[in-house]
Amino acid sequence: MIGRVGKVVLEAVVACVIVVAAVLLWASFYVDSEEFRLRFTSMAEGVLGRPVHLEGGLDIALYPMPSLEVRGLIVEDAAEYGATPLAEIDIVHVIVRLMPLISGSVEIESIVARGVRVNVVRPEQGTFNWLALLEDMGRREGSGTASFRVDTVSLSGLEISDASIVYRDHQGGVHFDLGGIDLRTGGIRSGQRVPFVADSDFSWGHEGVQSKLTIQGMVRMDEDWSGFALEEASLSASIGGRFLPRGASPAELTARLTADWDKGVVALEGIRGRFLGLMVEGSLHSTDLGRSLGASGTVTLHPFSPAKVITRYAPGIPVSKVDGLERSTFSTALNVDANGLFFSGMTLTLDDQTLRGDLSLRDFNTPVWTFDLRGDAFDLDRYLPLIMTDEPFIWADYPLGFARDLRGKGTLSMDSFRLFETTSTDVRLAVDAQGGAIEAEASAVVPDGVHLKTGAHFALGRDEASGNPTLALRGELRAELLPVGFAPFATGALRLIGPSTLVARVETSSLVCPPDVRSIGILRALSGEVELSLGRGRVGIAGRDGGIVYREVARAVASSVFKSRGGTSGDKYDFSVSTSVDARGAVQGESLIWTMAGPLALGIDAPFVAGKGLSTSGQVSGPIFLGREGALTLAGELAFDTRSHTASLVKGVLTTLGADLLGEVHVTNMDTRFNAAGQFSLPRLDPRRSIGELGGGHIATKDPEALGSASLACRFTLDADGFILDDVIAELDGMPISGRVVGTGLSSPMLAFDFDAGALDIDRYLPPSPTEEERQAGRAPRNPPVDLPLNFLRGLRLDGQGRFQEFKLGKIRARDFSAKVHADKGIIHVGDVKGTVHEGTLTGELAGQVVKDSLVLKMRLGVTQMQAGLLLEDVAGRDYVRGATQVSFDLESSGRTDDDILANLNGSAQVQIRNGSFKFTGYEVKSSTEPDRSIGQIADDPRTRRTSFWKAYGEFAVQQGVFTANTFRVEAPPVLQCYGTGWFSLPDDTINLAIRNDFVVVPSLTIELVGKLSNPEVRIPKDRILNDTVRNILSLPERSFNFLRDLFK
The missing domain is CATH 2.40.160 (Porin)
Structure with missing residues (x-):
C-alpha cells in the first residue's frame, strides 16, 4: 500500500513538474512574443499615461528563481516637451517569488536597474515635465481611470547603478547634468529598518561644475507600507570644477538627515560646510510637505579674514593696499515655501562695519526681490584699491x-x-x-x-x-x-x-x-x-x-x-559745449556775463582736455574801475590742449574805457616753465575820455588838445622769468614812440627799457596858468600839497635809457634829450643826462632814495654855451637878455609832498652870461634883428635899443628853498657896473633883491625887486632925477616891470 501510494505520489510529482515545466516553457516563449510585448507596454502606458516603447527584448529566467529581464525601455515625454524621452532604462532585472502569489502577496526578491537616464525639462512656457507627469497621474488615480493597481508589494533589495539626470531649464537658461547616480538598499519590509546608500555624480558642463553626493542611513517602512521614515541618515557632498581658484579644494558639506513620511517633514541638522577656508553652519526644517512646500532654518558664517582668502586664491588682487578686509561674519534666519525665499534678521559684518536687514525672493518662476537694509557706517575708500586697478x-x-x-x-x-x-x-x-x-x-x-x-x-x-x-x-x-x-x-x-x-x-x-x-x-x-x-x-x-x-x-x-559728437574708436571723446555765467552784483548796475561755446575733447586713459575754436565773450559792468561805473567786454576764440600743455586766444578784442584792445596770445609749456607769446594793438585811444571814465573828471590842461589821441602796438613774450615787449610802436598826441621793454621776474619785475620818442612837451599837460588879472589881483589859486607816490617809487624797478627828439618842461626846450634811469629798492638814479638847450649843452644827474615816509633827492645840472635870448623867448616870450650862458645847479632836498621838496631845498646855483645884452622895454613892436653894438654902445632906435655887457654872473646859496645871492654882477665897462644882493624864495613865492647900478658920469642907482616872485614890485628912488641916458641904459619902464612876471606865466 505504501509502495503504491509512493508510486502515485511520485507519478503526481513528475506530472506536476512536467506540467510546470510545460507551463514555464510556454511562458518563456510567450514572454518573448509580440503579443506579450504589446500587453506589457500597454500596462506601463496605463500606469504612466505616457507612450512606452520597448527597443530591446523581454526574457524570463527559471533558475535559481523566476525573474524577468527588460532591455531598452523608453518612456516618451509629452509633445510640448520636445522629442527627448522622459526616461530611458538600458536593463531592468526583476526577481519575484512565486509561492506568495497564492496568498495575494507580491514579494520581489530584488530589482536591479542599470543605465537609467532621466530628462528633466522646463520649456519656455509651462512647468517641468515630471511635475506635469505626477499631476496627471494624480488626476487619473483620483478619477479611478488608472488601469493598474498594486495592493501588496515587498522588496528584498533595490539596486540602481549608472543612473543620470539631465536638467534643461529653457526659461531660466540653466542646463546641467547629474550623473553617476548609484542607489543600494537592504531588504525592504514593512516595520523594519533597512540600510541604504545613494551616490550621485553631478556635472554642469556649461559652467564647469562637478560634484558628488552621498546619502546613507536607515529607512523604516510603515507596517501598511503607507509611509516611511529616515533614521540615522547622513548627507555628504562635495562640489568643484574649473570655477574654483587655482589650488582650491572642492567645497564640502555634511549634515544629519531625517525624514518622516507620515508627518511630511524633512530636516537637515548640524549642517557644516567648508569652502575656501570658510566655515558655515546651519539647520533646515521643512513644513508638512503633504500640505505645503516650505522650510525654515538658520545659516551662520564663522568669522574669517577676507584678506587671507583673497591673498591665497587671488594673489593678483592688491589686498596689501586695502586698509581692512581683516574680519567678516554673516548670519541669517531663512524661510522658503512655494511663494519664495526669505532671509530675515540678516547681519553682515566687515571689519568694524555692520549691515543688517531683511531680504526676500518671491515667485521662483519670475523672481521678484525685496530688501530693507540698514548700516551704521561704511568707508568705501578703504576698499577702492580692489576695484580701482590699472585694468x-x-x-x-x-x-x-x-x-x-x-x-x-x-x-x-x-x-x-x-x-x-x-x-x-x-x-x-x-x-x-x-x-x-x-x-x-x-x-x-x-x-x-x-x-x-x-x-x-x-x-x-x-x-x-x-x-x-x-x-x-x-x-x-x-x-x-x-x-x-x-x-x-x-x-x-x-x-x-x-x-x-x-x-x-x-x-x-x-x-x-x-x-x-x-x-x-x-x-x-x-x-x-x-x-x-x-x-x-x-x-x-x-x-x-x-x-x-x-x-x-x-x-x-x-x-x-x-x-x-559721436565717434567710434580711440581714447578721444568729442563734445559740443555751451557754457555761460550770469551774475548780478549787490550794487545796482553790477553784472558779469560770460559765454563760451564750441567743440571740446576729453581723454581718459591718457587724461586730457582740449578745445579748439571755442568762441568766448564776456562783459563786466558796474563800479569796476577805482569805484567808478564802467564796462569791460572781451571776445575771441579760445583753444587749449592739456596734452601739449598749450593754450591760445586769437581774434581777441578787449573793449573798455572807450577803446578796443586787439590781440592774440599763445601759451606753451604750461606744465613746466610756461611761455606765452603774442601781440596786441590799441589802434585808437582818447586818453582824456579814458581818464575821465576812471574817475579823473575833466582834466584842464594848458593845451586843450592835449591827451586827445594815443595808440600802441607791440609783440610780447612771457615766461616764468619775465616778459619782453618787442617792436613797441606807440603815439601820444602826435609824438611817436618806439622801443623795447624787458621785464625780469613777474612779481615786481625789473624793467629794462630802451626807447626813442619824438617831441614831448610836458607843459601841454600842466594845469593852465593863472590869468594876468588873477595874478595882479592876487587871486591866483594855490594848489594844495600833493603827496609824493612813495610806495610807487619804493617798488619802482627800472634800468634803461630813453631818447627824445625834444623835451620841454617849464618852457625850456632840450633837443636830442637822453637819459639813463636805474631804480630798485627805493633807490633812484637818473644819470648821463644829455641834451641841447638853445644851442647849449645840457648835462646832469639826479639821485633819490625813499626812506620811511619821505623822499631824499640830490641833483646836479649844468648847461654850457646856451643862448639866453633863445631861452627867454621860450620862457618869457621876449628876449630880455641875450648872450652865451652857463648854468649849474647842485641841489638836494627831502620831503613827503611837493611843497616839502621846495621848502627843504638846499645847495648852490650859478649863472654866467658873456658877451650879451639886455632890454626890458620897447617890446610893443616887433623886436629888431639888428646885431648888437659894441660893448657899452647905445643904439639909436628905441625899438631895438639894447644895452650890451661883457659879463653877468651870479652865485646863489640855497637853503630851505631860499636862493641868497652871494655874488651878483653885471659888467658893461666903461658905462655900467651892477651889483646885486638879496634873495628870493620858491616855497613862499617871494623876492627881496636890490641891484645897485654904478654909472660913469651919473650917481649910482639902486633898484629893488620886492613882493611876489611871480609878480614883483619894482622900487626906483624918486628923489633922484634919472636922465634919458640912464633910463636908456637900464631900459627901465616908467610904470611896470614885466620881466619876472613873464618868467612865471
Missing part, C-alpha cells in the same frame, strides 16, 4: 544681464558713507526694478550741510542682431546748499558763500554693450547739462598774495550744456 573696465565687469532680468524693490540706509575722502551722512538709497527698467533714488548730507538728491533711470535690453546687452540711462543730481557755503568751493581760488543749488542732468541714447568692449565708451552717447545758481551771498577769489577778495552778489547762475 580698464569693460562691460563684462557689470552684471547687465542680471540687472535686465532683475525685478523687485528695496531700500538701503546708512548712518554715514565715505567715498573719495568725503563723508556723507543720512545716506538713503531706493531701487525699483521691473525687468529691464530700473529706477533709483538716493539722498545724503555731505559736509557743511549740503543736501544731495539724485535719481536715475536705467533701461536695459538685448540687441536682436548681436544678442549683446543694451543700456540707456537718464539721471539727475541736485545739491541744495546752505548759507554757510558750498563745501567743494569753500577753499581754493574760488569760494561761494550763500544759499545755492547745483543741478546736473545726464542721459544717453540706447547703446549696445559688447562684453569685451570698454564701458567708458558710454561717453560717446552722453549728453547733459549742469547749472549752479547762487542766491544773495558772496563770491571770493584768491589774490596773488593768497588773500581772498569777496564781492557781494544778488544772484549768480553758471550753466553748461554738453552733447557728445
Whole structure:
C-alpha cells in the first residue's frame, strides 16, 4: 500500500513538474512574443499615461528563481516637451517569488536597474515635465481611470547603478547634468529598518561644475507600507570644477538627515560646510510637505579674514593696499515655501562695519526681490584699491544681464558713507526694478550741510542682431546748499558763500554693450547739462598774495550744456559745449556775463582736455574801475590742449574805457616753465575820455588838445622769468614812440627799457596858468600839497635809457634829450643826462632814495654855451637878455609832498652870461634883428635899443628853498657896473633883491625887486632925477616891470 501510494505520489510529482515545466516553457516563449510585448507596454502606458516603447527584448529566467529581464525601455515625454524621452532604462532585472502569489502577496526578491537616464525639462512656457507627469497621474488615480493597481508589494533589495539626470531649464537658461547616480538598499519590509546608500555624480558642463553626493542611513517602512521614515541618515557632498581658484579644494558639506513620511517633514541638522577656508553652519526644517512646500532654518558664517582668502586664491588682487578686509561674519534666519525665499534678521559684518536687514525672493518662476537694509557706517575708500586697478573696465565687469532680468524693490540706509575722502551722512538709497527698467533714488548730507538728491533711470535690453546687452540711462543730481557755503568751493581760488543749488542732468541714447568692449565708451552717447545758481551771498577769489577778495552778489547762475559728437574708436571723446555765467552784483548796475561755446575733447586713459575754436565773450559792468561805473567786454576764440600743455586766444578784442584792445596770445609749456607769446594793438585811444571814465573828471590842461589821441602796438613774450615787449610802436598826441621793454621776474619785475620818442612837451599837460588879472589881483589859486607816490617809487624797478627828439618842461626846450634811469629798492638814479638847450649843452644827474615816509633827492645840472635870448623867448616870450650862458645847479632836498621838496631845498646855483645884452622895454613892436653894438654902445632906435655887457654872473646859496645871492654882477665897462644882493624864495613865492647900478658920469642907482616872485614890485628912488641916458641904459619902464612876471606865466 505504501509502495503504491509512493508510486502515485511520485507519478503526481513528475506530472506536476512536467506540467510546470510545460507551463514555464510556454511562458518563456510567450514572454518573448509580440503579443506579450504589446500587453506589457500597454500596462506601463496605463500606469504612466505616457507612450512606452520597448527597443530591446523581454526574457524570463527559471533558475535559481523566476525573474524577468527588460532591455531598452523608453518612456516618451509629452509633445510640448520636445522629442527627448522622459526616461530611458538600458536593463531592468526583476526577481519575484512565486509561492506568495497564492496568498495575494507580491514579494520581489530584488530589482536591479542599470543605465537609467532621466530628462528633466522646463520649456519656455509651462512647468517641468515630471511635475506635469505626477499631476496627471494624480488626476487619473483620483478619477479611478488608472488601469493598474498594486495592493501588496515587498522588496528584498533595490539596486540602481549608472543612473543620470539631465536638467534643461529653457526659461531660466540653466542646463546641467547629474550623473553617476548609484542607489543600494537592504531588504525592504514593512516595520523594519533597512540600510541604504545613494551616490550621485553631478556635472554642469556649461559652467564647469562637478560634484558628488552621498546619502546613507536607515529607512523604516510603515507596517501598511503607507509611509516611511529616515533614521540615522547622513548627507555628504562635495562640489568643484574649473570655477574654483587655482589650488582650491572642492567645497564640502555634511549634515544629519531625517525624514518622516507620515508627518511630511524633512530636516537637515548640524549642517557644516567648508569652502575656501570658510566655515558655515546651519539647520533646515521643512513644513508638512503633504500640505505645503516650505522650510525654515538658520545659516551662520564663522568669522574669517577676507584678506587671507583673497591673498591665497587671488594673489593678483592688491589686498596689501586695502586698509581692512581683516574680519567678516554673516548670519541669517531663512524661510522658503512655494511663494519664495526669505532671509530675515540678516547681519553682515566687515571689519568694524555692520549691515543688517531683511531680504526676500518671491515667485521662483519670475523672481521678484525685496530688501530693507540698514548700516551704521561704511568707508568705501578703504576698499577702492580692489576695484580701482590699472585694468580698464569693460562691460563684462557689470552684471547687465542680471540687472535686465532683475525685478523687485528695496531700500538701503546708512548712518554715514565715505567715498573719495568725503563723508556723507543720512545716506538713503531706493531701487525699483521691473525687468529691464530700473529706477533709483538716493539722498545724503555731505559736509557743511549740503543736501544731495539724485535719481536715475536705467533701461536695459538685448540687441536682436548681436544678442549683446543694451543700456540707456537718464539721471539727475541736485545739491541744495546752505548759507554757510558750498563745501567743494569753500577753499581754493574760488569760494561761494550763500544759499545755492547745483543741478546736473545726464542721459544717453540706447547703446549696445559688447562684453569685451570698454564701458567708458558710454561717453560717446552722453549728453547733459549742469547749472549752479547762487542766491544773495558772496563770491571770493584768491589774490596773488593768497588773500581772498569777496564781492557781494544778488544772484549768480553758471550753466553748461554738453552733447557728445559721436565717434567710434580711440581714447578721444568729442563734445559740443555751451557754457555761460550770469551774475548780478549787490550794487545796482553790477553784472558779469560770460559765454563760451564750441567743440571740446576729453581723454581718459591718457587724461586730457582740449578745445579748439571755442568762441568766448564776456562783459563786466558796474563800479569796476577805482569805484567808478564802467564796462569791460572781451571776445575771441579760445583753444587749449592739456596734452601739449598749450593754450591760445586769437581774434581777441578787449573793449573798455572807450577803446578796443586787439590781440592774440599763445601759451606753451604750461606744465613746466610756461611761455606765452603774442601781440596786441590799441589802434585808437582818447586818453582824456579814458581818464575821465576812471574817475579823473575833466582834466584842464594848458593845451586843450592835449591827451586827445594815443595808440600802441607791440609783440610780447612771457615766461616764468619775465616778459619782453618787442617792436613797441606807440603815439601820444602826435609824438611817436618806439622801443623795447624787458621785464625780469613777474612779481615786481625789473624793467629794462630802451626807447626813442619824438617831441614831448610836458607843459601841454600842466594845469593852465593863472590869468594876468588873477595874478595882479592876487587871486591866483594855490594848489594844495600833493603827496609824493612813495610806495610807487619804493617798488619802482627800472634800468634803461630813453631818447627824445625834444623835451620841454617849464618852457625850456632840450633837443636830442637822453637819459639813463636805474631804480630798485627805493633807490633812484637818473644819470648821463644829455641834451641841447638853445644851442647849449645840457648835462646832469639826479639821485633819490625813499626812506620811511619821505623822499631824499640830490641833483646836479649844468648847461654850457646856451643862448639866453633863445631861452627867454621860450620862457618869457621876449628876449630880455641875450648872450652865451652857463648854468649849474647842485641841489638836494627831502620831503613827503611837493611843497616839502621846495621848502627843504638846499645847495648852490650859478649863472654866467658873456658877451650879451639886455632890454626890458620897447617890446610893443616887433623886436629888431639888428646885431648888437659894441660893448657899452647905445643904439639909436628905441625899438631895438639894447644895452650890451661883457659879463653877468651870479652865485646863489640855497637853503630851505631860499636862493641868497652871494655874488651878483653885471659888467658893461666903461658905462655900467651892477651889483646885486638879496634873495628870493620858491616855497613862499617871494623876492627881496636890490641891484645897485654904478654909472660913469651919473650917481649910482639902486633898484629893488620886492613882493611876489611871480609878480614883483619894482622900487626906483624918486628923489633922484634919472636922465634919458640912464633910463636908456637900464631900459627901465616908467610904470611896470614885466620881466619876472613873464618868467612865471
